[in-house]
Amino acid sequence: MIAVVCSAGEMSRVTLNYRCWAEVDLDALRGNLAWIRHRVGPRIKIMTVVKADAYGHGLKPIASLLMQSGTDIFGVANLTEARAIRNVGKGWPILMLGACLPDEVEMAVRESVIPTLSSIREAESFSACAAKVRTIVDVHIKVDTGMGRLGVRPDRAVELVRKVRQLPGLRLQGLYTHFSSAEDDAEFSRQQAKTFRQVIAALASEGIQIPVLHANNSAALLHEPDTLLDLVRPGLLVYGIVPVGRRLSSVSISQKQIRPALTWLCRVSLVKEISKGTSLSYGHTFVARRKMRVATITAGYGDGYQRAASNRAQVLIGTTRCPVLGRITMDQMIVDVSHVPIIEPGDEVTLIGPQGNDQIPATEVAQWCGTVPWEVLTGITNRVPRVYRGGHAS
Numbered sequence: 001m002i003a004v005v006c007s008a009g010e011m012s013r014v015t016l017n018y019r020c021w022a023e024v025d026l027d028a029l030r031g032n033l034a035w036i037r038h039r040v041g042p043r044i045k046i047m048t049v050v051k052a053d054a055y056g057h058g059l060k061p062i063a064s065l066l067m068q069s070g071t072d073i074f075g076v077a078n079l080t081e082a083r084a085i086r087n088v089g090k091g092w093p094i095l096m097l098g099a100c101l102p103d104e105v106e107m108a109v110r111e112s113v114i115p116t117l118s119s120i121r122e123a124e125s126f127s128a129c130a131a132k133v134r135t136i137v138d139v140h141i142k143v144d145t146g147m148g149r150l151g152v153r154p155d156r157a158v159e160l161v162r163k164v165r166q167l168p169g170l171r172l173q174g175l176y177t178h179f180s181s182a183e184d185d186a187e188f189s190r191q192q193a194k195t196f197r198q199v200i201a202a203l204a205s206e207g208i209q210i211p212v213l214h215a216n217n218s219a220a221l222l223h224e225p226d227t228l229l230d231l232v233r234p235g236l237l238v239y240g241i242v243p244v245g246r247r248l249s250s251v252s253i254s255q256k257q258i259r260p261a262l263t264w265l266c267r268v269s270l271v272k273e274i275s276k277g278t279s280l281s282y283g284h285t286f287v288a289r290r291k292m293r294v295a296t297i298t299a300g301y302g303d304g305y306q307r308a309a310s311n312r313a314q315v316l317i318g319t320t321r322c323p324v325l326g327r328i329t330m331d332q333m334i335v336d337v338s339h340v341p342i343i344e345p346g347d348e349v350t351l352i353g354p355q356g357n358d359q360i361p362a363t364e365v366a367q368w369c370g371t372v373p374w375e376v377l378t379g380i381t382n383r384v385p386r387v388y389r390g391g392h393a394s
């Protein structure tokens with residue numbers, strides 16, 4: 001993936017040569033982190049989650065910005081991501097949110113990546129590796145309170161904690177859980193929180209206190225203020241997107257406070273008139289009911305714009321919303337520009353982001369695709385250069 005850092009003045013010149021690119025506003029990212037910090041208060045630590053190439057924003061520049069802006073710890077999905085962060089800056093703790101594969105254990109230990117433990121088997125292999133490498137390994141234990149993906153069963157959590165404390169070479173630094181539906185289901189989230197608290201209480205009754213307790217992803221950070229605990233783990237919010245769900249109405253966040261960092265753009269490559277009855281694109285799923293003006297634009301599913309949004313999505317050209325007509329193809333799609341007053345090949349097209357007084361949020365693209373904004377952002381492919389602006393220390 002191409003990553004370009006440029007100042008505001010260089011912007012237009014640099015973008016001129018691109019067909020499809022994403023601009024990442026590092027100042028927005030910094031502001032989002034500041035808002036999260038304000039929201040949780042000074043005593044709670046923030047783990048910024050940067051898995052999947054920082055949600056498609058580009059891991060290294062984002063990690064660098066977050067280091068400058070006060071992240072306490074990083075959350076990653078694999079060791080490659082952890083290594084990339086280490087190359088940007090030393091000293092930040094990194095928690096691997098997924099389980100380590102057996103053959104990754106030694107690498108994780110050697111690179112001081114904090115593993116997530118769900119089982120005695122994992123604990124034993126890290127303990128054995130700690131002896132081999134002659135080191136002490138910081139670990140977090142995960143409790144499965146309803147996500148069902150990782151974590152020890154709540155009724156076995158105390159046993160696992162005891163075991164980890166007994167095993168040589170391990171230092172139990174954290175205990176955590178993960179909400180499965182914090183943006184949608186208050187009742188289920190409350191039950192998850194209660195289960196986690198019961199585990200914490202059972203440990204306390206044995207005199208066991210674990211330094212860092214954590215539970216909240218972005219949605220829970222907004223909706224479950226009682227489970228902020230010692231640390232929060234926002235991903236989506238850091239990138240400026242509020243996880244929308246059935247509980248949205250209970251929090252209000254203004255666009256000034258949380259601002260999407262990513263804008264996704266492409267260009268108009270051809271403009272033409274078509275007559276009534278003309279069909280467009282593969283499978284001729286769209287047939288013009290009238291004479292109309294259409295434009296071919298330079299983005300497709302090869303760039304990560306999902307084909308599922310065919311005949312549903314819209315893009316912004318100038319200040320006009322233009323519907324996508326027919327199937328989205330690998331490198332191009334066709335849009336209705338009948339209502340765009342002035343249009344020429346080379347013009348910019350906004351796929352995600354603001355344009356004039358309108359904007360297309362990633363969440364809206366996700367709806368057209370039948371998916372969630374997490375998938376839309378992480379789906380933007382390597383072919384799309386990321387162009388960075390802002391982020392200079394003020």
Ligand SMILES: *Cc1c(COP(=O)(O)O)cnc(C)c1O
Binds near residue numbers: 051178235237
């Ligand atoms: C991805 C992830 C997060 C961040 O989730 P968002 O919904 O993007 O805030 C937090 N915790 C865990 C365990 C995760 O896997």
